[in-house]
Structure formats: structure tokens, C-alpha cells
Amino acid sequence: METWRLVDVEYPDDPYRNMSVEEAIPRAVGEGQAPNTVRFWHNSNTIVLGCFQSAQLEVNFDVCEETGTTIVRRFTGGGAVYHDAGNLNYAISLKRGHPLVPDADLQTVFRRLSEGAVEGLRGLGVNAEFQPINDIQVDGKKVSGAAGSIRWGTVFHHGCILVASDLAILGMVLNVPQVKLADRHVASVQKRVTTIRDELGKDVTTRDVRDGIVRGIEHSYNVRLDQGSLTKSELSTAKELYDTKYSKSAWNLEK
Amino acid sequence: MTPGPLSADYKAPGGKLLRVRLREADGRIESAKISGDFFLIPEDSLPKLEMMLEDVPLREKELKLLVDRFFRGTGAQGLGVAPDDFVKAILSAKPLEAES
Numbered sequence: 001m002e003t004w005r006l007v008d009v010e011y012p013d014d015p016y017r018n019m020s021v022e023e024a025i026p027r028a029v030g031e032g033q034a035p036n037t038v039r040f041w042h043n044s045n046t047i048v049l050g051c052f053q054s055a056q057l058e059v060n061f062d063v064c065e066e067t068g069t070t071i072v073r074r075f076t077g078g079g080a081v082y083h084d085a086g087n088l089n090y091a092i093s094l095k096r097g098h099p100l101v102p103d104a105d106l107q108t109v110f111r112r113l114s115e116g117a118v119e120g121l122r123g124l125g126v127n128a129e130f131q132p133i134n135d136i137q138v139d140g141k142k143v144s145g146a147a148g149s150i151r152w153g154t155v156f157h158h159g160c161i162l163v164a165s166d167l168a169i170l171g172m173v174l175n176v177p178q179v180k181l182a183d184r185h186v187a188s189v190q191k192r193v194t195t196i197r198d199e200l201g202k203d204v205t206t207r208d209v210r211d212g213i214v215r216g217i218e219h220s221y222n223v224r225l226d227q228g229s230l231t232k233s234e235l236s237t238a239k240e241l242y243d244t245k246y247s248k249s250a251w252n253l254e255k
Numbered sequence: 256m257t258p259g260p261l262s263a264d265y266k267a268p269g270g271k272l273l274r275v276r277l278r279e280a281d282g283r284i285e286s287a288k289i290s291g292d293f294f295l296i297p298e299d300s301l302p303k304l305e306m307m308l309e310d311v312p313l314r315e316k317e318l319k320l321l322v323d324r325f326f327r328g329t330g331a332q333g334l335g336v337a338p339d340d341f342v343k344a345i346l347s348a349k350p351l352e353a354e355s
Contacts, residue, residue: 051298054290057274077334079271079292106294106334133270133335134294149296177272179264255290 005034006214006225010041012085015072016246017238018043021230022158023075023246024238026093030153033233036098038217038225039091040210043083046070047173048160050078050147055253063172073252076158078134078147080174086164086195088206090117090213092157100221101155109148110134113157117144120216121161124209126199136161141194161213163206164197262351265344267293271335273344277308284308287345294334303329304341318342 007025011017018041028034047059047069058080059071069082083089092113094101101109114130121128121136121143128144131137136144136159146159170193197204214225230238245251263275271293278285287308295301304325311321322338325331 050292052290052295052301053292054274054288057290075298077292077294077296077298105332106296147294149298151297177264177274179266179272 002036002221002223003226004036004038004217004223005228007037007039007228007230008041008210009039009230012042012044015043015046015048015070015083016252017242019048019072019074019246020238020241021234022091023241024230024234025091026149026154026156027152027237028231028234029093029095030151032095034093034231035228036095037091037093037228038214039089039093040213041089041091042085042087042206043070043089045082045084045166045169046072047080047082049073049080049252049255051075052077052255053080054255057177058175060173060175063169067169067173069169069173071252072246073255074147074158075151076147076149076156078145081145081160082165082170082173083160084165084169086162086166086197086206088161088163088209088213090159090161090210092116092217094155096150096153096155098155104150104155106148106150107132109150109155109157110146113148113155114144114146114159116217116220117159117161117213118216119220120209120213121196123215124196124200124204124212126196138194138199142192143194143196143199161209162193162195163204163209164195167193167195259350261348263344263348265340265347267336267340270337270340273336273340275344275348277345277348279313282313284311284313284345289341289344291336293336295336296332297329300325300329300331304331308345313346315342315346318345 134146144161148157272291277287
């Protein structure tokens with residue numbers, strides 16, 4: 001059975017460092033400097049913008065300031081998401097050509113690499129299903145969004161799962177364009193998203209969900225996740241990315 | 256008088272949002288900024304498209320040719336947006352004041 005590395009490296013109060021690690025891992029995997037890897041992590045309240053999004057158009061800066069919300073841009077496309085301690089992030093980095101996603105196009109990557117999370121959530125009792133393009137839904141409401149890329153010799157997929165997030169803040173920090181709301185025939189962000197806690201009707205921790213997804217990934221892909229840590233080289237890449245990219249407003253805000 | 260910027264929020268059918276902000280003069284694009292929640296790999300190809308759009312007539316035929324040339328030339332792969340969506344988004348751009 002194939003073994004993948006499992007890392008829980010996180011800096012919840014430093015979203016820039018979190019994002020630096022998020023990029024350092026797939027770079028190392030593609031270079032053959034690190035094994036295929038699954039990472040779980042959290043941010044305290046943070047908006048994470050997709051790499052093509054305009055901060056000026058998407059972000060409500062006044063509410064961010066009032067609520068102490070940090071803004072960071074990721075290296076993958078897709079839409080803005082709000083992270084807080086009730087939100088669990090997972091990331092999968094597989095060396096390009098991996099049999100799970102051999103001739104990968106992004107839609108196949110999202111579908112295949114969401115399966116572990118979907119199965120993990122189902123194991124917890126949530127009626128989760130993958131919803132193209134890049135969502136996991138429960139009874140028509142979004143509970144997770146994914147993004148990804150095929151880059152640096154790596155197939156990369158990451159997603160965030162609303163476990164017990166504050167949906168009220170989520171609805172305020174982002175400006176959702178009218179054209180998008182109209183298209184989905186719903187009135188607000190809050191009405192088209194849900195949390196695992198609300199779906200289960202009981203308190204559930206991000207740790208419970210993380211453990212469930214570990215099981216879901218192991219079962220879905222017939223792999224074993226082996227707890228590990230980052231290599232010196234990954235930590236050094238992460239530091240460089242932090243210094244030159246993710247701590248800079250030129251990267252985070254100026255698009 | 257310099258014409259003001261043109262703007263469009265265009266939702267691709269069943270797909271993602273393209274937000275176009277551009278300046279035009281004499282029927283040609285002076286500069287274009289494209290943002291949104293779509294996927295495009297390689298990610299660093301988008302600035303190339305924005306650059307290629309400069310000085311292109313704001314007409315469907317020319318825009319189609321250019322966007323097709325961009326996708327063929329770069330091998331870029333979109334998800335949630337098709338090449339034609341870029342053309343439609345750009346063509347739907349209107350003066351900011353006219354937006355409701």
C-alpha cells in the first residue's frame with residue numbers, strides 16, 4: 001500500500017506563513033524532495049483571495065478592519081473564502097503523473113481529490129457530495145470549496161471545510177457581486193452555505209473532521225497517511241516565499 | 256475628453272465570474288484588467304492575455320481571433336470559463352456610470 005506524508009503544520013495567527021507553507025510543499029513534492037503529502041491547517045479570521053481576484057472588488061475593507069480580518073492571496077484560482085478557527089483547510093500534493101490523476105485536467109483533479117473529503121464527511125454522518133465545478137455540498141448548500149493547480153511537477157488540490165465557522169462575518173467581509181447571487185437564485189452568502197456543525201446539529205470540532213477526512217482519504221485512495229514533518233528545504237522555501245511574496249501587499253492586495 | 260473606464264461583471268453560463276475593467280480609445284482597447292473566481296493554468300498566463308488585448312479593436316471578430324491565439328499559443332487551460340466567455344465579457348463592458 002502506498003504511503004503519503006501527513007503534516008499538521010500550521011500558523012493560525014500568521015496567515016502569510018500558512019500560505020507560504022502551502023506553496024512550499026507542492027514545490028518540494030514536484031522536485032522529488034518530499035513525498036506525496038496531505039496537510040491540514042487553520043487560519044484565524046482571514047480572507048483568502050483566489051489568485052485572479054481583485055482585492056478592491058471582492059473585499060469589504062471596512063469590515064475587515066473592524067473584525068481584525070487579514071487578507072491573503074493564494075497561488076490558485078477560484079473564489080475568495082473566509083477562514084476562521086472553525087474552518088478546516090486540507091491540501092493534497094501529488095507528484096505529477098500519479099495514477100489517481102494521471103492525465104490531469106483541473107476538473108478531474110477537483111473531482112478525484114475531493115473524494116477523500118466527501119467520504120470523510122459522509123463517515124461523520126453528513127450527506128456530502130461533490131458538486132462541480134469545485135464544491136462539496138450538503139442538500140444543495142455549500143460546505144466546502146476547493147481550488148488547485150497543476151504546477152511545479154505537482155498536482156495540487158486544496159479545500160476549506162466550514163466546520164463551525166462564523167457565517168455572519170463570512171457574509172460581511174466579502175462583497176458578493178449581484179450577478180453571482182442572481183445566477184444562483186439566492187439572496188445572500190449565508191443562505192447558500194452551511195457548516196458541518198449545523199448539518200449534524202451538534203458540536204463537532206475541526207479535529208473530528210480532520211480525523212474523519214484522514215480516514216476518508218486512506219479508504220478512498222487505498223493509501224496510508226503517515227504523520228511527518230516538513231523538511232529543512234521546505235521550511236527554507238517557505239521562509240523565502242514569506243519574505244518575498246506572501247507578507248507583501250504587492251502580492252496580497254494589488255491585483 | 257478621455258473616455259472613462261468600461262466595466263463588466265460577466266458570469267459564464269454554469270461557470271465562474273469574469274470581471275473586466277478596460278480603457279478604450281477610438282474603438283480600441285488601451286488597457287484591460289481581468290479578474291474573477293475562475294481557474295486558468297498556468298496561472299501566470301493571464302497577464303499575457305491582458306497585454307495581448309492592448310490596441311485590439313473592441314469587435315467580436317478581432318477579439319475572438321486574439322483570445323484563440325492566446326489559448327493556442329500558451330496552451331492555457333481554463334475551468335469555469337471558456338475562451339468565448341472572455342470575448343463576451345469584454346464586449347459586454349459598459350461605462351461604469353451606466354452600471355446599475
